[in-house]
Amino acid sequence: MRRLKIPTLLGAFITLLDDRLGETIVLPLLPFLLEQFTTSATTLGFLTGTYAISQFAAAPLIGAMSDRFGRKPIMITCVSGSVIGICLFALTVSLNWDNYLPLWASTLPLSLLFLARIIDGISGGTAATATTILADISTPENRAKTFGLIGVAFGLGFILGPGLGTALAKFSVTLPVWVASGFAIFNLIFVIFFLPETLPKNKRNLLPRKRDLNPISQLLIVFKNPLARRLCLSFFVFFMAFNGFTAVLVLYLKEKFGWSPELCSAAFIVVGVIAMIVQGGLIGPLVKRFGESRLTFAGIGFVMTGCILLTLANIDTSIPLVFSGVAILAMGTGLVTPSLRALISRRLSSIGQGAVLGNLQGLQSLGTFLGAIAAGRSYDLLGPRSPFFGTILLLIFVMFLISGKSLTKQKVIS
Secondary structure, three states: OOHHHHHHHHHHHHHHHHHHHHHEEEEEEEHHHOOOOOOHHHHHHHHHHHHHHHHHHHHHHHHHHHHHHHHHHHHHHHHHHHHHHHHHHHHHHHHHHHHHHOOOOOHHHHHHHHHHHHHHHHHHHHHHHHHHHHOOOOOOOOOHHHHHHHHHHHHHHHHHHHHHHHHHOOOOOOOHHHHHHHHHHHHHHHHHHHHOOHHHHHHHHOOHHHHHHHHHHHHHHHOOOOHHHHHHHHHHHHHHHHHHHHHHHHHHHHHHHHOHHHHHHHHHHHHHHHHHHHHHHHHHHHHHHHHHHHHHHHHHHHHHHHHHHHOOOOOOOOOHHHHHHHHHHHHHHHHHHHHHHHHHHHHHOOOOHHHHHHHHHHHHHHHHHHHHHHHHHHHHHHOOOOOHHHHHHHHHHHHHHHHHHHHHHOOOOO
């Protein structure tokens, strides 16, 4: 078992990192990559949100299939989809379509980009399946520490993604996308040849009915669980709040303080470093000393503090206050994410965890999509600072949810 654990951890980590790099390298460059096709902000917003919605729709099926057929074949399928999606995206933005297409077919490149994002989103179960693999090889006591690898991948992705994108775009704006494609291919090769199976055949479930694979139906089933419902709702609201305001953060820094792309990228690199330190090295000892519930409350407090600092900044104080704010924000989410996942996971039986954790990924995707829309509308209608105040209100609601009496019960239910 010890011999198999290292390639398992490494395979899950590479997959999680690939999932993050595909986003952090490409998304900051989207306006530049799309300028030969469109300058519409609406088109850009829909293209950005297509991934999250596609991921939400596919998450229950991917989770259920991993419980039925095992983790490795599903992981291979998902990573293969990611390779196809990002390579199609890279090819589309690299070609000079004016030389190939008649005027009546001018919408084809944008259609291919949407198709690429849909394929990548549908196969976005890579993160959910990797999370389930980590749950398979961990005990309830060390699960939060094992889930810390998710934060390390998240943090490293935020360090390498913006850094590589900025450096490589100096040579060609499409080069970073091809580098992301190459890493996805490497991920696929590693999963095929080195990742072991972590779900024994005697623990596999039959596939549920077709209607049970409807993502909305699956979420309703999760919320019927009396011990998991409040935690799952808090997970959804947290990511709706956090990923909502982060969607408009760069715009806020650019318009309010006149920050350059390099300075904005530096802020995201700080987020990555802090998240990697907290979730990679500190989360284990902190869980042993304080427990997941206390760390979740503390992390939410840090996120709220970071939001307040961002709203207090002005042109003269923007650099110290913003960098302090994003560092505190990163510390907060670094505590909340693995702790809240562990709280949910340890209240469920080992059988069926793939479907439940797949639903968590679906909740995160839906929350990201809805949060980005809400934050963008709030930014335009109520002012640039309003998304941060909205985040604080939502996080107060999250604290109410996780303080319920039902969470004090320690029994495990299936």
